[in-house]
Amino acid sequence: xxxxxxxxxxxxxxxxxxxxxxxxxxxxxxxxxxxxxxxxxxxxxxxxxxxxxxxxxxxxxxxxxxxxxxxxxxxxxxxxxxxxxxxxxxxxxxxxxxxxxxxxxxxxxxxxxxxxxxxxxxxxxxxxxxxxxxxxxxxxxxxxxxxxxxxxxxxxxxxxxxxxxxxxxxxxxxxxxxxxxxxxxxxx
Amino acid sequence: xxxxxxxxxxxxxxxxxxxxxxxxxxxxxxxxxxxxxxxxxxxxxxxxxxxxxxxxxxxxxxxxxxxxxxxxxxxxxxxxxxxxxxxxxxxxxxxxxxxxxxxxxxxxxxxxxxxxxxxxxxxxxxxxxxxxxxxxxxxxxxxxxxxxxxxxxxxxxxxxxxxxxxxxxxxxxxxxxxxxxxxxxxxxxxxxxxxxxxxxxxxxxxxxxxxxxxxxxxxxxxxxxxxxxxxxxxxxx
Numbered sequence: 001x002x003x004x005x006x007x008x009x010x011x012x013x014x015x016x017x018x019x020x021x022x023x024x025x026x027x028x029x030x031x032x033x034x035x036x037x038x039x040x041x042x043x044x045x046x047x048x049x050x051x052x053x054x055x056x057x058x059x060x061x062x063x064x065x066x067x068x069x070x071x072x073x074x075x076x077x078x079x080x081x082x083x084x085x086x087x088x089x090x091x092x093x094x095x096x097x098x099x100x101x102x103x104x105x106x107x108x109x110x111x112x113x114x115x116x117x118x119x120x121x122x123x124x125x126x127x128x129x130x131x132x133x134x135x136x137x138x139x140x141x142x143x144x145x146x147x148x149x150x151x152x153x154x155x156x157x158x159x160x161x162x163x164x165x166x167x168x169x170x171x172x173x174x175x176x177x178x179x180x181x182x183x184x185x186x187x188x
Numbered sequence: 189x190x191x192x193x194x195x196x197x198x199x200x201x202x203x204x205x206x207x208x209x210x211x212x213x214x215x216x217x218x219x220x221x222x223x224x225x226x227x228x229x230x231x232x233x234x235x236x237x238x239x240x241x242x243x244x245x246x247x248x249x250x251x252x253x254x255x256x257x258x259x260x261x262x263x264x265x266x267x268x269x270x271x272x273x274x275x276x277x278x279x280x281x282x283x284x285x286x287x288x289x290x291x292x293x294x295x296x297x298x299x300x301x302x303x304x305x306x307x308x309x310x311x312x313x314x315x316x317x318x319x320x321x322x323x324x325x326x327x328x329x330x331x332x333x334x335x336x337x338x339x340x341x342x343x344x345x346x347x348x349x350x351x352x353x354x355x356x357x358x359x360x361x362x363x364x365x366x367x368x369x370x371x372x373x374x375x376x377x378x379x380x381x382x383x384x385x386x387x388x389x390x391x392x393x394x395x396x397x398x399x400x401x402x403x404x405x406x407x408x409x410x411x412x413x414x415x416x417x418x419x420x421x422x423x424x425x
Contacts, residue, residue, distance in 0.1 A: 035246075
């Protein structure tokens with residue numbers, strides 16, 4: 001069966017039927033996305049590799065658990081990786097490792113479009129452009145707060161402490177950033 | 189919590205940026221408010237899109253092959269799962285109390301498997317053993333669930349064993365909480381097999397004997413900084 005032309009949900013359906021070719025195609029589409037999220041959430045290539053493996057093996061075992069209300073398959077995969085990465089990051093915090101890392105190596109969102117060769121579905125690419133455009137229009141301080149929350153899993157209080165800002169300021173920046181992001185995503 | 193106040197907090201909630209106390213209050217409101225649930229769904233969708241703006245990083249060349257190889261070695265059906273779980277438990281119990289002898293550990297092992305008056309008998313063993321055992325009972329969410337926490341004599345090692353917990357979807361896991369004076373520290377996350385069994389080697393920043401109580405909740409995959417989901421198991425030291 002040629003999976004390259006199948007949509008993402010069909011791939012998951014086939015993975016649930018234990019098709020390794022479908023898993024292979026899913027990795028080809030979203031392996032880089034998952035690895036990228038894991039890498040920037042941990043700033044560690046080895047951990048990113050481990051998290052990416054865990055994510056796809058988890059999908060291999062539990063593909064049938066995906067539901068469309070979970071969002072797009074791409075972002076569902078990224079969400080699994082993100083939560084795992086944040087858990088590992090918090091454990092390193094508990095052991096006293098690299099609290100300074102909270103501010104160091106926090107990535108900035110990719111704002112420009114540039115071709116990297118093979119890519120995902122047209123729908124995902126369109127969504128990517130929408131998100132980048134929305135983030136491009138945000139003030140840098142709002143992007144910074146969103147990045148700390150998204151990649152480091154920091155709460156508003158933790159962000160306020162890390163940036164030495166009033167909690168109210170952080171709450172406002174996060175809320176406004178998310179509102180604009182939502183408008184862009186829904187606006188199409 | 190007032191509706192307007194909740195609406196303001198929903199974007200942060202969707203991003204996972206609220207403290208645990210705020211999360212609990214907002215969840216209580218959202219369960220009663222369809223409008224807020226719709227708002228949350230919209231913001232969760234927006235938050236999930238941030239992944240698409242992560243700077244692209246090329247994974248290692250051999251990573252796909254590793255994944256496919258492991259997938260080939262991992263059967264999708266759970267036939268061998270339960271036996272593997274109990275073998276793993278036996279190994280961990282042996283490491284906890286090697287001086288106790290294989291015969292005593294085998295007794296504990298058989299009691300756990302048989303599940304006949306499990307908790308009472310394991311607790312009776314506690315007085316004769318060099319480790320402590322905490323029974324965890326199911327809550328109203330899953331009354332049929334149960335668990336046991338086996339803590340080594342110095343408190344620095346512990347193993348959680350659970351049974352009859354339902355499998356969760358790929359985006360959620362169970363999380364163990366170590367509770368002291370109301371403060372909750374994560375003891376790790378785990379998933380159950382198709383039979384509802386799991387074991388967890390506990391990752392604790394301090395002696396397990398220093399905690400007052402233990403609980404298990406349902407959380408996003410990878411865990412949370414504080415309990416946000418339904419509590420399924422609980423017990424006191």
